[in-house]
Amino acid sequence: MKRTNLVLDEELLKEATREMGLKTYSATVNAVLKEAVRRMRVRKIADFVGKVKWIGDLAEMREDNPRKRPAARRKKRA
Numbered sequence: 001m002k003r004t005n006l007v008l009d010e011e012l013l014k015e016a017t018r019e020m021g022l023k024t025y026s027a028t029v030n031a032v033l034k035e036a037v038r039r040m041r042v043r044k045i046a047d048f049v050g051k052v053k054w055i056g057d058l059a060e061m062r063e064d065n066p067r068k069r070p071a072a073r074r075k076k077r078a
Contacts, residue, residue, distance in 0.1 A: 008029075017028040 013025055022028045
């Protein structure tokens, strides 16, 4: 297998580090890699939309106890 030497774009790395407010190039590269992996996982989840049929009873699952929202307060008129 032939190896190719890859070099990071130094100016892009400096800009990314500055824009992200990080102190080191390593922290910047790790943050970018983490975000790239997160985005790939999200795309994979989106591939399942509409392909899985859910069978169940939501009311039973939540024990027919929906979350209660706090009552909205009315503003007093002056």
